[in-house]
Amino acid sequence: MTFSPATIEQNCLLPNSADTPGQRHTEAQTHRGTHTHRGKDTPRQRHTEAQTHRGTDTDRGTHTHTHRGKDTPEAHAHRGTHTPRHRHTETQIHGVTDTRRHRHTEAQTHRGTDTPRHRHTEAHTHTRGKDTPEARAHRGTHTRSHRHTEAQTHRGTGTPSGMMAIPDPPCVVTSPDCPPASTPSSPGPPASTPSTPGPPASIPSSPGPPASMMALPDPPCVVTSPDCPPLGLKSLRVDDSQFQASSYLRMGLGPHRARLNIQSGIEDGDMYDGAWCAKYEDQHQWLQVDALRPTLFTGVILQGRNSIWSWDWVETYKVQLSNDSETWKTCMNGTEEAVFVGSRNEPETPYLALFPQPAVARWIRINPQTWYWNGTICLRAEVLGCPLPDNLDFRHHNYKEMRKLMKAVNEECPRITRIYTIGKSYTGLKLYVMEISDNPGKHELGEPEFRYVAGMHGNEVVGRELVLNLMQYICREFRRGNPRIVRLVTTTRIHLLPSMNPDGYETAFEKGSELAGWALGRYSYEWVDMNHNFPDLNNIMWDAKENDTDMVKTANHYIPIPEYYTKEDAFVTPETRAVISWMQDIPFVLSANLHGGELVVTYPFDCTRDWAPQENTPTADDSFFRWLATVYASTNLVMANPDRRICHSEDFQQHNNIINGGAWHTVPGSMNDFSYMHTNCFEVTVELSCDKFPHASELPTEWENNKESLLVYMEQVHRGIKGVVRDKMTKKGIADAIVKVEDLDHDIRSAADGDYWRLLNPGEYKVTVWAEGYFPSMRRCNVGTEARPTICDFILIKTPRQRMNEILAKGGRLPQDLQLKLRALRLRKLRASTKAINQRRKHSRKARGTRQRLQTD
Ligand SMILES: [Zn+2]
Numbered sequence: 041m042t043f044s045p046a047t048i049e050q051n052c053l054l055p056n057s058a059d060t061p062g063q064r065h066t067e068a069q070t071h072r073g074t075h076t077h078r079g080k081d082t083p084r085q086r087h088t089e090a091q092t093h094r095g096t097d098t099d100r101g102t103h104t105h106t107h108r109g110k111d112t113p114e115a116h117a118h119r120g121t122h123t124p125r126h127r128h129t130e131t132q133i134h135g136v137t138d139t140r141r142h143r144h145t146e147a148q149t150h151r152g153t154d155t156p157r158h159r160h161t162e163a164h165t166h167t168r169g170k171d172t173p174e175a176r177a178h179r180g181t182h183t184r185s186h187r188h189t190e191a192q193t194h195r196g197t198g199t200p201s202g203m204m205a206i207p208d209p210p211c212v213v214t215s216p217d218c219p220p221a222s223t224p225s226s227p228g229p230p231a232s233t234p235s236t237p238g239p240p241a242s243i244p245s246s247p248g249p250p251a252s253m254m255a256l257p258d259p260p261c262v263v264t265s266p267d268c269p270p271l272g273l274k275s276l277r278v279d280d281s282q283f284q285a286s287s288y289l290r291m292g293l294g295p296h297r298a299r300l301n302i303q304s305g306i307e308d309g310d311m312y313d314g315a316w317c318a319k320y321e322d323q324h325q326w327l328q329v330d331a332l333r334p335t336l337f338t339g340v341i342l343q344g345r346n347s348i349w350s351w352d353w354v355e356t357y358k359v360q361l362s363n364d365s366e367t368w369k370t371c372m373n374g375t376e377e378a379v380f381v382g383s384r385n386e387p388e389t390p391y392l393a394l395f396p397q398p399a400v401a402r403w404i405r406i407n408p409q410t411w412y413w414n415g416t417i418c419l420r421a422e423v424l425g426c427p428l429p430d431n432l433d434f435r436h437h438n439y440k441e442m443r444k445l446m447k448a449v450n451e452e453c454p455r456i457t458r459i460y461t462i463g464k465s466y467t468g469l470k471l472y473v474m475e476i477s478d479n480p481g482k483h484e485l486g487e488p489e490f491r492y493v494a495g496m497h498g499n500e501v502v503g504r505e506l507v508l509n510l511m512q513y514i515c516r517e518f519r520r521g522n523p524r525i526v527r528l529v530t531t532t533r534i535h536l537l538p539s540m541n542p543d544g545y546e547t548a549f550e551k552g553s554e555l556a557g558w559a560l561g562r563y564s565y566e567w568v569d570m571n572h573n574f575p576d577l578n579n580i581m582w583d584a585k586e587n588d589t590d591m592v593k594t595a596n597h598y599i600p601i602p603e604y605y606t607k608e609d610a611f612v613t614p615e616t617r618a619v620i621s622w623m624q625d626i627p628f629v630l631s632a633n634l635h636g637g638e639l640v641v642t643y644p645f646d647c648t649r650d651w652a653p654q655e656n657t658p659t660a661d662d663s664f665f666r667w668l669a670t671v672y673a674s675t676n677l678v679m680a681n682p683d684r685r686i687c688h689s690e691d692f693q694q695h696n697n698i699i700n701g702g703a704w705h706t707v708p709g710s711m712n713d714f715s716y717m718h719t720n721c722f723e724v725t726v727e728l729s730c731d732k733f734p735h736a737s738e739l740p741t742e743w744e745n746n747k748e749s750l751l752v753y754m755e756q757v758h759r760g761i762k763g764v765v766r767d768k769m770t771k772k773g774i775a776d777a778i779v780k781v782e783d784l785d786h787d788i789r790s791a792a793d794g795d796y797w798r799l800l801n802p803g804e805y806k807v808t809v810w811a812e813g814y815f816p817s818m819r820r821c822n823v824g825t826e827a828r829p830t831i832c833d834f835i836l837i838k839t840p841r842q843r844m845n846e847i848l849a850k851g852g853r854l855p856q857d858l859q860l861k862l863r864a865l866r867l868r869k870l871r872a873s874t875k876a877i878n879q880r881r882k883h884s885r886k887a888r889g890t891r892q893r894l895q896t897d
Pocket residue numbers: 497500635636
């Protein structure tokens with residue numbers, strides 16, 4: 041079943057008859073540390089927790105839950121004494137890792153409007169009023185920056201002698217549409233996620249997303265503790281290009297120097313001065329920062345100019361906000377324009393000013409009003425703001441809805457997107473691909489091709505939704521001018537296949553998140569597991585290597601598909617066939633295959649040698665594959681959380697959430713292995729979540745957990761070396777040239793236009809390129825640590841024989857220089873072979889001599 045967050049709100053949160061007015065229990069606050077519930081709440085007592093709790097808490101009730109810093113199954117066993125009289129289970133003693141930033145929040149909100157701040161996994165038992173096994177699983181991951189907000193009014197009917205209001209049974213009783221308590225697949229973010237800080241729960245003046253898409257409102261939170269992080273002017277996370285100013289004195293005092301704590305060079309006047317300084321001294325000067333996305337701005341920190349020679353600072357200023365950088369609204373204090381106090385008496389101390397009314401905008405301006413009388417308008421600044429969550433279409437999309445969404449994205453971004461199909465499923469559903477590129481429909485010389493494939497197992501649905509979110513996100517951010525996305529789109533050709541097994545998906549979708557079970561919808565319509573359905577090229581290659589004494593001659597790449605597999609009656613699903621021909625048509629460089637049911641990234645080979653059930657089976661590119669897997673795993677907010685619990689029974693945390701496919705369990709005929717053996721494309725498998733089919737209410741969290749990973753993984757396509765292999769005479773690209781890297785037993789080949797991409801870790805490499813009819817060419821290529829490829833072009837010279845053959849084939853006459861060259865070549869060959877023969881003779885004569893001597897001695 042699916043529904044919009046709005047419906048959920050209605051179902052779960054509207055008052056209902058079960059409410060007793062006297063027992064409203066509100067927890068909308070920041071709990072710092074843990075809290076004390078004192079004494080008894082009388083039945084009619086209005087119990088509100090609107091305070092900031094600090095220090096040690098005691099809970100005098102009988103229902104104490106210990107949330108330890110570290111999660112062990114035992115620790116979670118939530119041993120409250122759940123008696124009928126104490127059904128409320130929310131008093132916690134937060135363990136060691138709880139810090140002041142930990143916003144504890146109780147849980148009624150987990151209903152379809154999860155936002156980044158809502159990343160906790162507590163299966164709050166009080167929503168059930170009953171201690172069920174699921175509820176007991178309460179595996180919260182309270183990390184340092186773990187914030188969860190609680191914005192609800194618990195409208196429980198308390199038991200008369202209850203210590204507090206009794207939580208929310210009405211939800212269970214009257215609202216079958218409530219989502220299940222959050223699952224362990226989405227625990228809180230790790231401590232270090234400054235780049236995606238949680239948005240504030242309430243954005244009263246939000247011009248952006250509709251309310252239904254946003255976090256549930258939490259007015260007290262915004263008003264009393266905006267607590268938004270800095271944008272990163274000081275840390276340099278905000279790029280120079282995001283600054284603008286009304287005017288500036290000179291380049292070294294340009295707007296990009298308006299960063300808190302920036303230091304000037306020893307002398308004033310160079311390119312590196314200690315502030316932004318306006319050129320004019322009037323009240324119309326401004327410094328502007330583009331936050332790149334809708335942001336709730338909460339404050340500004342100001343500092344004067346860093347200089348040995350001059351004293352300049354801004355004493356008071358106004359702030360203006362804009363959503364389009366054209367119309368501006370001044371920050372108000374009630375009905376008046378707010379005037380903030382900046383630096384006082386000296387330029388080095390930073391001063392914080394919080395806005396009386398935080399507001400949402402994309403651009404912010406600092407507009408100086410007064411400044412040090414003997415100086416000019418100069419400042420260094422930091423801006424506080426919470427980026428708003430991505431307003432994407434967070435729900436499960438069946439086939440029709442998926443198609444609709446893709447169409448909408450295509451209409452929103454027609455210049456950078458194109459929808460195409462690669463074939464049909466068994467029941468005739470089309471396999472849609474969204475292409476995203478600055479020139480959709482075309483391969484551009486040198487531009488690498490990337491793909492995400494999701495939904496190969498139809499019931500593992502997170503990947504499908506993430507890929508749909510991703511296309512929406514890229515489209516929107518591209519339009520917004522987000523430099524990272526613009527760079528990605530203009531330098532990469534991206535292909536997104538959200539549903540490789542639409543038949544399976546539809547089956548699972550009909551039953552829904554909870555009732556589909558573990559395996560329904562995994563297989564194709566013909567009951568084939570597509571991840572075992574690709575041709576097994578591993579054993580073909582290994583057998584060839586074993587039987588061939590001349591190792592050089594055995595192909596280490598582009599292993600052809602065996603004949604049995606290509607036959608009409610071969611048991612190959614139409615979906616697998618479609619993907620194979622897609623892989624053959626496009627020169628993909630990098631890919632990931634998105635699955636679910638675990639939290640780990642696996643890399644080839646998936647198939648073990650000699651049919652071992654489980655054995656580490658590395659490829660020649662093991663180190664790069666490990667890098668790729670690590671890139672995804674280390675940026676995924678769930679995997680990177682050291683306190684996360686294991687999904688089912690295996691602890692991948694001890695391997696940093698990456699594992700060789702074969703070391704986990706052997707999978708002959710996997711897509712990853714096929715991709716690597718048959719094409720140039722490197723592919724890993726990402727197991728995205730413990731739960732294969734989480735409830736729609738968890739999709740926003742899944743997006744936040746995976747957003748950075750999905751982006752940064754795509755960016756890896758720009759590593760290693762790339763270039764074009766060309767013919768020296770014609771300058772034309774040479775297709776199918778073999779690019780061989782010394783000591784790596786896996787070659788790749790150039791694409792139709794002669795361009796090639798060889799993914800490599802940093803280092804120095806000896807690279808040789810071969811093409812039929814050409815002399816090989818060798819050069820050294822250095823790969824740096826930056827995420828950009830080293831350009832290594834090759835120019836190949838045709839062999840005289842090749843030229844001769846081509847000329848003769850055309851019926852032409854050989855030019856004299858070629859005839860001479862051929863003769864010289866023949867002579868050289870003759871000389872070399874004569875020399876070799878002579879040497880061999882000499883050796884055997886010597887050997888005979890030695891033997892004779894030995895015999896005579
Ligand atoms: Zn799977």
